[in-house]
Amino acid sequence: MVRLKKITMLIGGVAMAALLAACGNIGSSTGGGTTGTTTNQSGVQTTGQISKSEYAGVIKNGHYLTSNARGLTASTINNSFNLNSFEGGLLNISKQFYNPANYVFQEGQYLSSSTLRSWLGRKSKNNPEGLNPKDNGKKDNSRKPIYVQSIEEQDFMQKNGDNLSLKGITIGIAMNTVDYYQKEQYGATFQQSISKTAMQEYGNQVAEQVVQRLRKTHGISSDLPIVVAMYVQSQTDNLAGGTFYANTQTKTASIDKWNKLDIVNKVFPLIGASSKDFASNDSKSFQNFQSQVQNFFPTVADVTAQAQYQDEKIQGEHVTITTQFYSQTEISSFTNFVAQVAPKFLPSGVPVDITINSANGIQAFLSRDSNDRNFQSHIFTSY
Amino acid sequence: MVRLKKITMLIGGVAMAALLAACGNIGSSTGGGTTGTTTNQSGVQTTGQISKSEYAGVIKNGHYLTSNARGLTASTINNSFNLNSFEGGLLNISKQFYNPANYVFQEGQYLSSSTLRSWLGRKSKNNPEGLNPKDNGKKDNSRKPIYVQSIEEQDFMQKNGDNLSLKGITIGIAMNTVDYYQKEQYGATFQQSISKTAMQEYGNQVAEQVVQRLRKTHGISSDLPIVVAMYVQSQTDNLAGGTFYANTQTKTASIDKWNKLDIVNKVFPLIGASSKDFASNDSKSFQNFQSQVQNFFPTVADVTAQAQYQDEKIQGEHVTITTQFYSQTEISSFTNFVAQVAPKFLPSGVPVDITINSANGIQAFLSRDSNDRNFQSHIFTSY
Numbered sequence: 014m015v016r017l018k019k020i021t022m023l024i025g026g027v028a029m030a031a032l033l034a035a036c037g038n039i040g041s042s043t044g045g046g047t048t049g050t051t052t053n054q055s056g057v058q059t060t061g062q063i064s065k066s067e068y069a070g071v072i073k074n075g076h077y078l079t080s081n082a083r084g085l086t087a088s089t090i091n092n093s094f095n096l097n098s099f100e101g102g103l104l105n106i107s108k109q110f111y112n113p114a115n116y117v118f119q120e121g122q123y124l125s126s127s128t129l130r131s132w133l134g135r136k137s138k139n140n141p142e143g144l145n146p147k148d149n150g151k152k153d154n155s156r157k158p159i160y161v162q163s164i165e166e167q168d169f170m171q172k173n174g175d176n177l178s179l180k181g182i183t184i185g186i187a188m189n190t191v192d193y194y195q196k197e198q199y200g201a202t203f204q205q206s207i208s209k210t211a212m213q214e215y216g217n218q219v220a221e222q223v224v225q226r227l228r229k230t231h232g233i234s235s236d237l238p239i240v241v242a243m244y245v246q247s248q249t250d251n252l253a254g255g256t257f258y259a260n261t262q263t264k265t266a267s268i269d270k271w272n273k274l275d276i277v278n279k280v281f282p283l284i285g286a287s288s289k290d291f292a293s294n295d296s297k298s299f300q301n302f303q304s305q306v307q308n309f310f311p312t313v314a315d316v317t318a319q320a321q322y323q324d325e326k327i328q329g330e331h332v333t334i335t336t337q338f339y340s341q342t343e344i345s346s347f348t349n350f351v352a353q354v355a356p357k358f359l360p361s362g363v364p365v366d367i368t369i370n371s372a373n374g375i376q377a378f379l380s381r382d383s384n385d386r387n388f389q390s391h392i393f394t395s396y
Numbered sequence: 397m398v399r400l401k402k403i404t405m406l407i408g409g410v411a412m413a414a415l416l417a418a419c420g421n422i423g424s425s426t427g428g429g430t431t432g433t434t435t436n437q438s439g440v441q442t443t444g445q446i447s448k449s450e451y452a453g454v455i456k457n458g459h460y461l462t463s464n465a466r467g468l469t470a471s472t473i474n475n476s477f478n479l480n481s482f483e484g485g486l487l488n489i490s491k492q493f494y495n496p497a498n499y500v501f502q503e504g505q506y507l508s509s510s511t512l513r514s515w516l517g518r519k520s521k522n523n524p525e526g527l528n529p530k531d532n533g534k535k536d537n538s539r540k541p542i543y544v545q546s547i548e549e550q551d552f553m554q555k556n557g558d559n560l561s562l563k564g565i566t567i568g569i570a571m572n573t574v575d576y577y578q579k580e581q582y583g584a585t586f587q588q589s590i591s592k593t594a595m596q597e598y599g600n601q602v603a604e605q606v607v608q609r610l611r612k613t614h615g616i617s618s619d620l621p622i623v624v625a626m627y628v629q630s631q632t633d634n635l636a637g638g639t640f641y642a643n644t645q646t647k648t649a650s651i652d653k654w655n656k657l658d659i660v661n662k663v664f665p666l667i668g669a670s671s672k673d674f675a676s677n678d679s680k681s682f683q684n685f686q687s688q689v690q691n692f693f694p695t696v697a698d699v700t701a702q703a704q705y706q707d708e709k710i711q712g713e714h715v716t717i718t719t720q721f722y723s724q725t726e727i728s729s730f731t732n733f734v735a736q737v738a739p740k741f742l743p744s745g746v747p748v749d750i751t752i753n754s755a756n757g758i759q760a761f762l763s764r765d766s767n768d769r770n771f772q773s774h775i776f777t778s779y
Contacts, residue, residue: 031479059728061736068731075420075728091436093756097778100724120725162717167725189436192475253779278779319779331778339467341483342503342550346453346460347441353444368776373476375758380774393751395480395714396636396661396702 035179057177059117066108068118071170071177079121081165082129089163090135095246098278103165103185106242106260111169111181119177121166123230127165132223139312142226144219158205160215161343162246163342164223179232183240184223187255188216191248213258216243220261221268228266236264240242243271253278253319274323281318295360299330303360308351312337320360327357327360332367338376344369344392352388355379361386408694414552440560442500449491451501452552454560463503465512465549472516472546473570478629481637481661484550486568489625489643494552494564502560504549506613511622515606525609527602527721541575541588543598545629547606562615566623567606570638571599574631596641600624603644611649619647626654636661636702657706674708678743683712685741687730692733695720704742710743721759727752727775731760735771738762744769 014119059069071078090096093175104118124132128142135157136143146157165185170177190212192205207215220241227233240262247255261268282303282390283296290296303316314336321328338344352366359365362383369377379388442452443460454461473479487501507515511525518527518540529540548568553560573595575588590598603624610616623645630638633664636697639659644651666679667685673679686699697719704711717734721727734750745766762771 048654060733063732063735063771066498067728067732070725072692077695077726077733079694079726087722094778095563097724101460104725104728118725118729120723120729163725170694190467242486295569309455311459311462321779329779339470340463340503340548341480342453342487342501343460343462345450345487346501346503348444349453350443350455352446378774388446391761394484395477396704396712 014202026151056175061265062113065114065364067112068104068108068116071119077122078122080166081122082106082124082126082384084122085126085129086165091162091246092254094254095187096254098256099163099185099187099244099246102244102254102257103183103242106185106257107167107169107183107240110183110238110240110262112113116146116169116171116180117177118394119168119170119179121182122168122247123182123227123233124166132164132226135159152196154205156194156205158187158189159194160192160207160212161219162189162292163187179237181238181240182222182227182233183242184220184227185242185244185257186216186220186223187244187246189246190214191246192248201243212245213243216259217268217271220354224263224268225266229257235266239263241268247278252280252317256321275325277322277325279320279322281320290323291322292327295320296331297328298358298360301331302332304313305354305358306334306351309347310336310343327363328365330360330366332359332365333370334367335372336368338371344376348392350381352390354381355381355388356386409437414690438556445496448497451487451491451496451499454500454502461503461505463549464505465505465507465509468509468512469548469570471548474545474576474629474632475637477634477635477637478570481639482546482568482570482627483548483629484639485640486550486566486625489568489640490550490552490566490623491719493566493621493623493645499552499554499563500560502551502553502562504551504565506551506565506610506616507547507549515547515609516544518542527605535579537588539577539588539636541572541590542577543571543573543590544569544602545593546570563619564621564623565610565616567603567610568625568627569599569603569606570629571595572625572629574629576632595628596626599642600651600654607651608649618649622646624651630661630662635663637701639704658708660708662705662707663702664703675703675705675710676714678703678710681741681743682715685715685737688737688741689717689734692730692775693719693726710746712747713743713749715742715748716753718752718753718755723755724777727759731762731773733773735773738764738771741771 017162041148058072060072062069086100087096090099115140131140131142134140134143134145135145144161145159149157149252168182190207192207193202194205195202200318211348219326223238224241227239228235240260242257244257247253256278257274259271259273261271279292281296281299283290283292299318306316307314314334316330316334319329348369352392354365364383365381367379368375375391375393379390379391383390399419441455443455445452454536454578469483470479514523514525515527517523517526517529519530527544532540550566551562554563573590575590576585580617607622607624610622611618620646623643625640625643627640628638630636630779639661640657642654642656644654662675664679664682666673666675669676682701689699697717699717701713701715703713710737731752736749748764750762751758758776760775762773762775764771
């Protein structure tokens, strides 16, 4: 019923590009207030916090409490870039509503795989709960597209004696602007575009329905804060994931008002963009960096980046360099060189990460937090 | 003539295990004294130093000055663990003789690929310079084994006006305790053991010859400091590389005295080791860590480590965890958890690194310098 997309259940995460973390999460482990990780094998503990900006997670009966819909998002979302940006971005949105200092993160427990699979399907006699439109039998652009691609639940808990109580939920809804479909099984893949307006209108209705259904779910009170975050997938051939375009929090069974988000991902070097593009200066700086690095070795290195903008201001950059190394000393020298060049050309005041790969995988990486001038580096080696 | 071993020219470096750096080289980029990286495309610049404990490298005519025997070590050494520990370890030995604050590192320029290939071959009519014994025609344990597997040159320079002058050389010689050979082309691989004593005696003679030949090489003066470092490869099925067993520095055409090195690599958990093994306590602590981490998810994680000992004292540990993740939030929670557990069980006072992999490659890594109590972490993600 639900059309499962191509990517493997085993989470892609990094894929070929091994792109680096958005949130500058190199943080010293502070131990945090919540420790847990005790030897007590029954009841509930937490993983502990690695820093005050990261959630502790829930350990139950000695194991991590995995999602009741474990792997569903990985099996429904279009590619590993979307998977990364949807799941990672959703957690960042949650942090704005539920402070990691006061809340414990729990993988979604209220919506099961089977519930979500029926919600993500088309509405039909056999699937009255389907959130996608009824099949009108058409096989061309007059068909009704699949608007809703994936739904993910996150729970936020607080300590209540020896137990944890549910204090908030976040629901991420991943929408399509392009629906990929086959006219016949194993046939060619066709694309059906969905206008931004149509997607948003449909998404708002879906969000209302999801909130109403959650209010009727056992264990979820009528005034529990529910955050809903609307995400639009990027197209499958894009080298960056999609973005969140709206969010809201409700303590009732309906949604009053949406916060619009103006978030855009760019891939550098920009191809064919006008000089009026708000990212064009950053792209030019990136191209200067690229030309410094590209010809370091006799063989040319591949140098690309993802940048994220909110309200047309850059939020961070993930740079990926892939080249051929012939010795450990070449890796050291190249990493040194990149650390010298990067501060001159890459954006300052925002987190920047650089992964250095060979055909055999990651060899080194560098990163800089928003407040630093210099890059930290790490070269992967072994005894 | 020289028997080229299996591993690819494209440096393995990290391979499946993606094991982490020995030398705790997370260092802030200090800019260093030597900057270079200028736009001047002629003459000699340097890469700059990422920290005072890392060498700047040589840039000539706008490109990194690659080795005159580029890729030779990668093509001769037995596996990626040996490659990493031989080349990385050699640079660490060089640092003890040529302080990175005062010397610039240059990839070996004096011994070419063709020279080294003939040196690494068997001595014969056609190859009088071969450092390995003449073929006695035997195809069993009475054959003469290949003692010398690889030779690597590193040059150390100082600024002299606009130029760099050679001020020291390091030669690494990789020896075999097991020689792998075929009785016929494409046939089965047989092993011939070499006793430690025989290997050391043969190696010392080879080292003498190499120094004598270097003294006759154009550009190398009769009193230039030459460091020679003797390395023994680990067997191909070992999960750690080999170690350096002796080193020396000479300013003449012969070698007076060797410094013996007592360096041992261990793979944890130790299998079948007696409780008298000097690594047995560290292995027990590691096994406690392993059992905490292994059962975090419903599916079992694979947890192993490499540890290096000098004079029976632990020098550092590289931990590798491989498990299956079903979401970005599982990666975050797992990383938090590992950061909490690691300080309790892994050795303190020495650098420790932890790589967290899925089937798709690295997802997160944590590291701690010798002086820190808490781990720094990084989760790899993308926009």
